[in-house]
Amino acid sequence: xxxxxxxxxxxxxxxxxxxxxxxxxxxxxxxxxxxxxxxxxxxxxxxxxxxxxxxxxxxxxxxxxxxxxxxxxxxxxxxxxxxxxxxxxxxxxxxxxxxxxxxxxxxxxxxxxxxxxxxxxxxxxxxxxxxxxxxxxxxxxxxxxxxxxxxxxxxxxxxxxxxxxxxxxxxxxxxxxxxxxxxxxxxxxxxxxxxxxxxxxxxxxxxxxxxxxxxxxxxxxxxxxxxxxxxxxxxxxxxxxxxxxxxxxxxxxxxxxxxxxxxxxxxxxxxxxxxxxxxxxxxxxxxxxxxxxxxxxxxxxxxxxxxxxxxxxxxxxxxxxxxxxxxxxxxxxxxxxxxxxxxxxxxxxxxxxxxxxxxxxxxxx
Amino acid sequence: xxxxxxxxxxxxxxxxxxxxxxxxxxxxxxxxxxxxxxxxxxxxxxxxxxxxxxxxxxxxxxxxxxxxxxxxxxxxxxxxxxxxxxxxxxxxxxxxxxxxxxxxxxxxxxxxxxxxxxxxxxxxxxxxxxxxxxxxxxxxxxxxxxxxxxxxxxxxxxxxxxxxxxxxxxxxxxxxxxxxxxxxxxxxxxxxxxxxxxxxxxxxxxxxxxxxxxxxxxxxxxxxxxxxxxxxxxxxxxxxxxxxxxxxxxxxxxxxxxxxxxxxxxxxxxxxxxxxxxxxxxxxxxxxxxxxxxxxxxxxxxxxxxxxxxxxxxxxxxxxxxxxxxxxxxxxxxxxxxxxxxxxxxxxxxxxxxxxxxxxxxxxxxxxxxxxxxxxxxxxxxxxxxxxxxx
Numbered sequence: 001x002x003x004x005x006x007x008x009x010x011x012x013x014x015x016x017x018x019x020x021x022x023x024x025x026x027x028x029x030x031x032x033x034x035x036x037x038x039x040x041x042x043x044x045x046x047x048x049x050x051x052x053x054x055x056x057x058x059x060x061x062x063x064x065x066x067x068x069x070x071x072x073x074x075x076x077x078x079x080x081x082x083x084x085x086x087x088x089x090x091x092x093x094x095x096x097x098x099x100x101x102x103x104x105x106x107x108x109x110x111x112x113x114x115x116x117x118x119x120x121x122x123x124x125x126x127x128x129x130x131x132x133x134x135x136x137x138x139x140x141x142x143x144x145x146x147x148x149x150x151x152x153x154x155x156x157x158x159x160x161x162x163x164x165x166x167x168x169x170x171x172x173x174x175x176x177x178x179x180x181x182x183x184x185x186x187x188x189x190x191x192x193x194x195x196x197x198x199x200x201x202x203x204x205x206x207x208x209x210x211x212x213x214x215x216x217x218x219x220x221x222x223x224x225x226x227x228x229x230x231x232x233x234x235x236x237x238x239x240x241x242x243x244x245x246x247x248x249x250x251x252x253x254x255x256x257x258x259x260x261x262x263x264x265x266x267x268x269x270x271x272x273x274x275x276x277x278x279x280x281x282x283x284x285x286x287x288x289x290x291x292x293x294x295x296x297x298x299x300x301x302x303x304x305x306x307x308x309x310x311x312x313x314x315x316x317x318x319x320x321x322x323x324x325x326x327x328x329x330x331x332x333x334x335x336x337x338x339x340x341x342x343x344x345x346x347x348x349x350x351x352x353x354x355x356x357x358x359x360x361x362x363x364x365x
Numbered sequence: 366x367x368x369x370x371x372x373x374x375x376x377x378x379x380x381x382x383x384x385x386x387x388x389x390x391x392x393x394x395x396x397x398x399x400x401x402x403x404x405x406x407x408x409x410x411x412x413x414x415x416x417x418x419x420x421x422x423x424x425x426x427x428x429x430x431x432x433x434x435x436x437x438x439x440x441x442x443x444x445x446x447x448x449x450x451x452x453x454x455x456x457x458x459x460x461x462x463x464x465x466x467x468x469x470x471x472x473x474x475x476x477x478x479x480x481x482x483x484x485x486x487x488x489x490x491x492x493x494x495x496x497x498x499x500x501x502x503x504x505x506x507x508x509x510x511x512x513x514x515x516x517x518x519x520x521x522x523x524x525x526x527x528x529x530x531x532x533x534x535x536x537x538x539x540x541x542x543x544x545x546x547x548x549x550x551x552x553x554x555x556x557x558x559x560x561x562x563x564x565x566x567x568x569x570x571x572x573x574x575x576x577x578x579x580x581x582x583x584x585x586x587x588x589x590x591x592x593x594x595x596x597x598x599x600x601x602x603x604x605x606x607x608x609x610x611x612x613x614x615x616x617x618x619x620x621x622x623x624x625x626x627x628x629x630x631x632x633x634x635x636x637x638x639x640x641x642x643x644x645x646x647x648x649x650x651x652x653x654x655x656x657x658x659x660x661x662x663x664x665x666x667x668x669x670x671x672x673x674x675x676x677x678x679x680x681x682x683x684x685x686x687x688x689x690x691x692x693x694x695x696x697x698x699x700x701x702x703x704x705x706x707x708x709x710x711x712x713x714x715x716x717x718x719x720x721x722x723x724x725x726x727x728x729x730x731x732x733x734x735x736x737x738x739x740x741x742x743x744x745x746x747x748x749x750x751x752x753x754x755x756x
Contacts (some may be wrong), residue, residue, distance in 0.1 A: 028679070116748045
């Protein structure tokens, strides 16, 4: 195959490109320039798309012996990922920009262009398995597994995706990079949101959305407990940073239960009020033949899994959980997995719209 | 493999390579007083004389540099500084809007850091500076202009400027005129003395010499403040131990390029004209950029409407056809060419362009290989062009 390897300048994508070449593919490396004003050097583990990353990617491509180009995707990335991120927070939801980038950039804008230019597939360094059976599975390296942020891909996107790293641990990838003479072998992993280089998400949102003071209210009594500078700065399940003036009557910590953009209100309550056992979601991507599945679901990146009965009908997915889950935020993805000894299989995903209780909340414990 | 990127760099002539290797085997710093130094100095000074003779300059007017970028920076900044320091009213720098970045960025730097007033002289749709408009500018600002820089020929679209007319206008007002002739030497007749220019840039690796050596031809009476201070070599204008083998090979290449110019131009012009005609026949939409007549013989520069130049380059590269989008990279990302934008092209047309440039070892087989690959690549790149929504 003629394949296009997306090369970030990190160790994973470099080894993925090298493995694709070893597998006999005709590989071309591409670095995606996603930042409008790239910085010269990466500071710490945050950020991406610096000139240093671009040079690291080019050097890796040279060592592997493949052609290399930089594609300017800054506008697409800004429109589809950064603006979406801001708009989602403004709407009281909690987006996952990595997932959106896979959905809209790597396996859409980049893949479309690659196919138009005669490539058969896009290779990335994601830690997930995609074998001959066409099933997307978790990586063997569970802590590094990225199947959650790939579960949004459709069948046709997966048919043109190659993930050469799914059978390896991160440690093995680093060792292999060193053996191959790739200088990125010991480059630190990137973390957090690549376009917020200082890691201050709330500050980033405030710079985009401005200050919008509003009330923080008690979910049970409706009592005003404090104020905030913008409801977008909160995520369901969040405990820190509430800065409440009125202590809880029981003295226990309170958590964000919901965000209501319409009246700019953040509702808080005790931990047990976070518990939901029914999750509804829209825009499902469903790979399983049956729309009903007894499976496991994951409700956020790196979150724990919980058993569930999932029903997919038209544009809706409903999951009834076998044990209550906390911190279920609208905007995050619900990903359904079928446990499997060869790596849990992604059945599908959808975007969470709400979580609710089928039974009254447990009494105070 | 078809190498159609001679404007980026061209293979070293065998004679230049031999001269380089022979000189590199010899010991000696040309500034040393002993016999080894004298041997090196003799090679350098003979080279200086050969370059001067080939280009209508006096030997003392040849200032060796590390290449075109340094020579451009030295001319623009050095002459500006010297003139401004002599007369504080002389603060204006004039350059054409289509200069190479080695001139343009130096000029803009003077504007940001040295208080220079910068005037970028516009060009017409063929890339030419209009002498009448330039005369108008000189009349309006004669008492303020420290230096003018207009290239002899454009590196992207190949347009040859009316240098003689422009120099005459500047000289009439007593304004020193620098010209970047990096692309011109060996392709058009260049006579420094006859041109009347105060300074002229040339470089080795565009004429079959090595990379890393070039020269500024600097008139004997032109004051120029150095960029590099040190041992006082090169009239005290450019300190630094001279690169004897580089200089010898450079002189060999310049001499050969100038001596064989007419024969070379006849052959390359015919080949280029064939390339242009066949590209136009194969891709009727293709637009030839630059002046159709006053252009470098080795240059063919096209816009392919609906295509991305980047995509075309990738597809041609994969088939062993080497060419260039001609545009500079900014922060690692290809920018639309400032040359095409200055010629009135919009962003899309600027991004749809490719430069094919021929050189001394180009053959009909190179053109055949290009034409075998180009139509399919254009068709494919146009299809891929839809990936980016117009903005």
